[in-house]
Amino acid sequence: MTVIRLAIAGASGRMGRMLIEAALEDEGVVVASAFDRPGTPYIGRDAGELLGAPCGVAIVDDLRAAIAAADCVIDFTRPEGTLAHLAIARELGKAMVIGTTGFDAAGKAAIAQAATDIPVVFAPNMAVGVNAVFKLLEVAARILDEGYDVEVIEAHHRFKVDAPSGTALRMGEVVARELGRDLDACAIYGREGVTGERRAETIGFSTIRGGDIVGDHTVLFAGIGERIEITHKSGSRMPYALGSLRAARFVAGRAPGLFDMQDILGLR
Ligand SMILES: NC(=O)C1=CN([C@@H]2O[C@H](COP(=O)(O)OP(=O)(O)OC[C@H]3O[C@@H](n4cnc5c(N)ncnc54)[C@H](OP(=O)(O)O)[C@@H]3O)[C@@H](O)[C@H]2O)C=CC1
Ligand SMILES: O=C(O)C1=N[C@H](C(=O)O)C[C@H](O)C1
Numbered sequence: 001m002t003v004i005r006l007a008i009a010g011a012s013g014r015m016g017r018m019l020i021e022a023a024l025e026d027e028g029v030v031v032a033s034a035f036d037r038p039g040t041p042y043i044g045r046d047a048g049e050l051l052g053a054p055c056g057v058a059i060v061d062d063l064r065a066a067i068a069a070a071d072c073v074i075d076f077t078r079p080e081g082t083l084a085h086l087a088i089a090r091e092l093g094k095a096m097v098i099g100t101t102g103f104d105a106a107g108k109a110a111i112a113q114a115a116t117d118i119p120v121v122f123a124p125n126m127a128v129g130v131n132a133v134f135k136l137l138e139v140a141a142r143i144l145d146e147g148y149d150v151e152v153i154e155a156h157h158r159f160k161v162d163a164p165s166g167t168a169l170r171m172g173e174v175v176a177r178e179l180g181r182d183l184d185a186c187a188i189y190g191r192e193g194v195t196g197e198r199r200a201e202t203i204g205f206s207t208i209r210g211g212d213i214v215g216d217h218t219v220l221f222a223g224i225g226e227r228i229e230i231t232h233k234s235g236s237r238m239p240y241a242l243g244s245l246r247a248a249r250f251v252a253g254r255a256p257g258l259f260d261m262q263d264i265l266g267l268r
């Protein structure tokens with residue numbers, strides 16, 4: 001069995017810690033390096049120490065050295081950080097798994113461009129259950145294509161900085177595609193004041209932020225006399241981490257290309 005060497009970006013973050021915990025339990029991967037941006041108080045500390053399980057890998061701020069030491073970078077940070085790490089991974093010919101959300105169109109285009117030189121998995125949600133829901137939504141949208149209003153509702157912890165979540169946006173994209181609509185043209189991000197009656201072709205998004213909610217998503221198809229709700233609730237970040245390790249195994253050593261979890265799970 002080939003053991004994949006991982007570089008964990010944002011190692012002290014919520015997902016960084018979860019990835020290190022999952023990787024330390026997985027015999028198919030090794031944490032070759034862990035890095036964070038300069039100035040964070042965790043630089044120099046053991047990457048496993050935050051989990052109460054020192055692992056002999058220090059968190060460093062030398063991005064280039066950290067990425068050079070690995071076969072694959074797993075990145076859950078912020079768009080500007082991810083794009084900087086991606087540029088180095090591209091230069092060094094390393095694979096990358098990107099879980100960061102909140103990219104603008106230019107950021108997404110930069111990822112697609114980099115994926116012409118290196119293999120990249122880019123997915124707003126690495127959990128198997130959420131990816132199953134994306135598939136279920138295709139079926140639901142095909143059946144409920146007339147007379148049902150589509151609303152996407154998501155709830156996350158108080159620390160989340162982007163809205164709607166990347167997952168909610170992908171859910172909207174999946175439904176819009178099946179219904180032959182352009183999400184950019186039909187999305188309504190929150191409502192206030194005298195909005196007028198709901199227009200049938202719109203897809204609405206509602207965002208809740210509070211406490212330690214890991215991540216809840218519901219797509220509501222509301223008709224006259226009935227409504228259908230498809231919901232996923234995360235109770236832990238571990239499914240995101242386990243999905244990411246699966247993605248790393250898929251992408252390390254592969255030819256350049258842009259993939260997401262649907263490719264890895266054979267759901268395309
Ligand atoms: N695809 C998926 O399955 C999932 C995606 N996510 C996404 O992952 C991202 C991170 O989430 P989470 O772990 O909760 O966030 P955290 O804020 O807990 O962690 C982010 C980490 O990235 C670092 N960071 C912040 N800004 C930069 C930057 N400009 N350059 C480099 N590093 C930076 C932070 O350092 P510092 O502490 O110094 O700010 C921290 O170590 C979000 O975009 C989130 O939406 C989350 C869960 C699942
Ligand atoms: O920030 C989070 O926590 C999460 N972000 C991702 C998103 O924006 O969809 C995935 C998950 O919902 C958790």
